[in-house]
Amino acid sequence: MFEYLEITTPTPFQKASIPVIKSGANIFCTAPEGSGKTTTLILTTLQKLKCEEVGTAPRAIVLVENREKASEIYEAFLKYVRHHPLRLYLCDEKLHIDVIKSEVFEGVDILIATPKTLNKLFLLEGINTTQLQIFSMDDAAFLEQKVAHNTMMLLTQSIHKCQFVMYSEKMHPSLKRYESYFMQHARVISTK
Template identity: 40%
Template sequence: MSFKKFIEPLRDSLESKGFNEPLPFQKQILSKIKGGASMFCIAPKGSGKTTSIVLSVIQKLKGEAFEDAPRALIFVENKQAALDLELEFNAYLRGTDLRVYCAYDEKNIDHQRDEIYDGIDVVIATPKRLNKIFYLNGINLNELQMFVVEDAEFLFRNHNFAEVTRTPESIDRCQYLVFAEKFDSRFERWQESFMFNAQLVKLKK
């Protein structure tokens, strides 16, 4: 997939940054993600995984805010990872009106619940905080279109895997995307529960 097939605001942002064509791994996955496939995207650092998340989410949501419930949920390890990913989104949001929000443990949960209730398109969240907000009826996942995990190695520390595994129980149809440096055998549980037909895509050497 070339950048020419993205919506105009994304094409403009990419051009302004001097990005003329996708990196090799992005060429493997971007068209598949655009087509709606659920995937395990496995590649080393520096292969463009994070930018692929940002571009794919903005493209899927057509760069347009819509009603109040989030349509994309991205799990990250901690506050710093959430803020870093938010910055990456902000670099590509020019010309769109998408609303991106970070939910992490160090912030007042009542404030987070109220801010999400006011209307958000993309939620970047740590697993424990997302689940706490959900159980307080502070987030509506009924409109979710994309469920993403960035740098998924963190899932296997501090019970994060169990926390994230709970969330799909409250979701109907959704596209699932997991980005990691290696495929962990524990992901096979997800293949047997909510990622039935997910593709495993590794960087071609």
């Protein structure tokens, strides 16, 4: 399916995490930089969505710390989705929130956003979470910040059935606290 990317051998982190993510469990994935976390996030998201365009509501959300990281993830996803009908959308903070809201309303499958933009979309009822299947947080240490934490708490209260996957370099105590909220019965996959 992705032969043109010349992915041949999974990393130890990918071998350990991909089967567990595919199982549908909530997961804390911790591994050092360069271990394949971003590729794992992309591949498991595409697998979950079966590389198909469906409906108008986002079925996957990727939450990142800032605009630069959002652009990086978007570019990484583009390499994988360019031959598939999936609709990938980057919530660019430079755009007015009403523009983002109307573009999301037109239909997206994968939404990449920062906590600030996602919070605005949610408060303006600009995002429908009823079809959400997977919610990933890349380099999740940023969830220690108050705005990011509050956004997660607000959003997750309206999401009823969804898989949550947090990726980080190490397990921060602030991430563990989410077990009492939306990461119940979460598995931990950790490689050094």
